[in-house]
Amino acid sequence: MAKNKISLIGGGQIGGNLALLAAQKELGDVIIFDIPKAEGMVKGKALDLMQLRPHDGYDVTITGSSDYKDIADSDVIIITAGIPRKPGMDREDLLGINLGIMKDVAENVKKHAPNAFVIVISNPLDAMVYAFHKVSGFAKNKVVGMAGALDSGRFRAFIAMETGFSVQDVTCMVLGGHGDTMVPITRLATVGGVPVTALISSERLKAIEDRTRVAGGEIVKLFGNGSAFYAPAQSAIEMAESYLRDKKRVIPCASLCEGEFGVEGYFIGVPSVIGAGGVEKVLEFDLTSEEQAELNNTLEAVEKTIGETGL
Numbered sequence: 078m079a080k081n082k083i084s085l086i087g088g089g090q091i092g093g094n095l096a097l098l099a100a101q102k103e104l105g106d107v108i109i110f111d112i113p114k115a116e117g118m119v120k121g122k123a124l125d126l127m128q129l130r131p132h133d134g135y136d137v138t139i140t141g142s143s144d145y146k147d148i149a150d151s152d153v154i155i156i157t158a159g160i161p162r163k164p165g166m167d168r169e170d171l172l173g174i175n176l177g178i179m180k181d182v183a184e185n186v187k188k189h190a191p192n193a194f195v196i197v198i199s200n201p202l203d204a205m206v207y208a209f210h211k212v213s214g215f216a217k218n219k220v221v222g223m224a225g226a227l228d229s230g231r232f233r234a235f236i237a238m239e240t241g242f243s244v245q246d247v248t249c250m251v252l253g254g255h256g257d258t259m260v261p262i263t264r265l266a267t268v269g270g271v272p273v274t275a276l277i278s279s280e281r282l283k284a285i286e287d288r289t290r291v292a293g294g295e296i297v298k299l300f301g302n303g304s305a306f307y308a309p310a311q312s313a314i315e316m317a318e319s320y321l322r323d324k325k326r327v328i329p330c331a332s333l334c335e336g337e338f339g340v341e342g343y344f345i346g347v348p349s350v351i352g353a354g355g356v357e358k359v360l361e362f363d364l365t366s367e368e369q370a371e372l373n374n375t376l377e378a379v380e381k382t383i384g385e386t387g388l
């Protein structure tokens with residue numbers, strides 16, 4: 078059976094970790110693509126990962142490249158091309174530079190890998206996934222943004238840290254845009270099926286929600302230069318794996334909404350079923366009026382950023 082092919086557009090901090098995780102899970106052969114200036118860096122990373130294989134025993138090939146021809150016929154494309162935040166920057170501050178990069182990437186992915194399932198990670202996420210979709214003309218089920226998976230993972234991690242219980246048993250979702258207006262649905266969060274509201278005081282839960290909203294910024298401040306990369310990479314790999322192995326996992330992702338949750342024509346974080354058909358379905362459920370108001374608020378922020386793209 079032919080191996081799947083996964084191409085990573087952008088081989089920086091997240092790109093390198095995506096390559097490692099994709100290889101370790103034997104999701105398929107991996108191409109790490111970057112601009113010519115970074116060709117040595119991605120070729121070096123690929124070679125280093127090839128030499129890690131004897132210790133871990135995974136039989137896939139990892140190749141570095143700055144030639145778009147090498148991504149031909151990829152099954153999955155994961156895009157991190159662009160620049161990350163520095164302390165004091167909003168994700169929106171990246172728009173000017175990353176939009177130009179995303180347009181170039183979308184044209185090339187359309188040309189060389191027109192059947193791929195595309196996961197966008199570059200920020201500002203909700204605008205970048207919108208731009209990719211607009212420029213590439215890909216079907217809506219083949220384009221998705223990684224953000225809700227990470228934001229929900231952060232929320233889960235903080236609840237596990239607060240209770241001391243296994244992170245494996247914490248379920249919850251964070252919806253909306255990937256910014257400070259994201260919407261943690263705390264009402265539905267559980268630890269092993271027990272509502273978190275029965276385990277954690279409302280004051281502490283509020284503090285955990287607030288920390289989740291700015292969790293990316295907390296890491297940016299600590300690094301001083303660049304943003305989180307381990308958890309973002311793992312979150313995207315979870316999505317790629319669900320597609321390639323038709324797992325039909327339900328993951329909060331930036332999917333194109335056409336009426337779901339009252340959102341029309343925007344990519345926004347909603348519970349999405351990912352299987353062999355790509356984003357196969359958005360799972361709708363009743364929000365409380367307060368949650369809906371928060372979602373509308375996040376949508377306003379997303380609409381504003383997308384307005385600035387001129388697309």
Ligand code: A3D
Nearest residue numbers: 087088089090091112157158159160161198199200202309
């Ligand atoms: P970094 O380590 O700088 O890697 C980005 C890579 O993109 C670099 O190697 C660049 O050379 C490369 N690049 C630049 N222009 C192009 C181009 N035209 N074509 C191909 N490659 C190009 O950054 P990173 O890996 O830490 O972060 C990548 C992006 O992900 C940034 O925009 C971050 O803001 C974003 N990010 C998003 C999340 C989400 O949850 C959505 C989380 C963390 C980071």
